[in-house]
Amino acid sequence: MATLNIVGAGHVGRVLGRLLAVSGSYQVQDVLTRSHASALDALAFIGAGTALADMASLRRADVWMLAVGDDQIAPVCAQLAATGLLHGALVFHCSGAKSSAELQAASQFGAHVASVHPVRSFADPSAVAQDFTGTFCGVEGDAAALALLAPALTAIGARMVVIDAAAKTVYHAAAVFASNYLVTVVDAALRAYQAAGIPADVALALARPLATETLNNVFRLGPEAALSGPIARGDFLTVARQQQAIDGWHQPTGTLYAALADATTALAVRKHA
Secondary structure (H helix, E strand, O other): OEEEEEEOOOHHHHHHHHHHHHOOOEEEEEEEOOOHHHHHHHHHHHOOOEEEOOHHHOOOOOEEEEOOOHHHHHHHHHHHHHOOOOOOOEEEEOOOOOOHHHHHHHHHOOOEEEEEEEOOOOOOHHHHHHOOOOOEEEEEEOHHHHHHHHHHHHHOOOEEEEOOHHHHHHHHHHHHHHHHHHHHHHHHHHHHHHHOOOOHHHHHHHHHHHHHHHHHHHHHHOHHHHOOOHHHHOOHHHHHHHHHHHHHHOHHHHHHHHHHHHHHHHHHHHHOO
C-alpha cells in the first residue's frame, strides 16, 4: 500500500486523511502540524499515523498531502523539496484558491503535483467524514499526478471536476459566493428582522423556510426563474424606500443592500429578456 505523509491537518486535512486511510487507498505514515499536540489530536481523528514534532523527523513517502494555509503552501513545499524526500513522489495540496503551480519546488525535484479541493463546508469535520460520498472535488495538476490520484479519490466517493488552473482564484470565489457570502446575507436578514422588533429565535424561524425554499427554487428552476420580489417586479420605489431605511438603521448593511440591488437588477434583466 502506498504511504501518505500529511503536513498540516486542520479540518480538511484530517477528514481526507481519515477517508484515505479507511478506504485502504493509502497507509497514513507521518502527520506534521504546527504543534505536536495538534498532530496528536489529528491522529485521534484520522485513526492512523505517527505524530511528528518537526520536519526533520519526516520519512520518505509515496504521497504527500499539504493541507496547510494557502500562503504557506509554496514555502512549506520548498522546505520539503530541500530535504530530498519528494523526488518521484505524488504531492498535492488542498487549497481552492491556489493552483498546483504553488508546488513548483516539488515539481523541480521530480515530483508529480496536483491540487484537490473538496467543495464542502468543513465546519463539522466528523459530519463531512461520515457523509463524503458524492462530494465534488475540483482537481488540476500534471496528468501523471491526476492519474495517480483518481483511484484514491474515487475510493472515498469523490466526484472529480477538472478545473482550469489559470482560473483557480475565480473558481474559489464561486465557492465563497455559494457558501460564505450566503451566510453573510442570511445574517443581514436576521439582524434586520431583529431591528424590526422580532426576537432572535423567531427571526430564525421566519428566515428558514424563505431561505430554504428560495435555494430549492434556484437549483430546481435556475436563478432567473427563482428570482422574485420588488426588483423582479420592477417596483423600484419600494427598493428605494428600503435602501433609505437600511441606511438609517445600519450603514454597512445599507452598502451591502445597494451592491446586492445592483446585481439583482442585472439578474432581473436576464429574467425578462
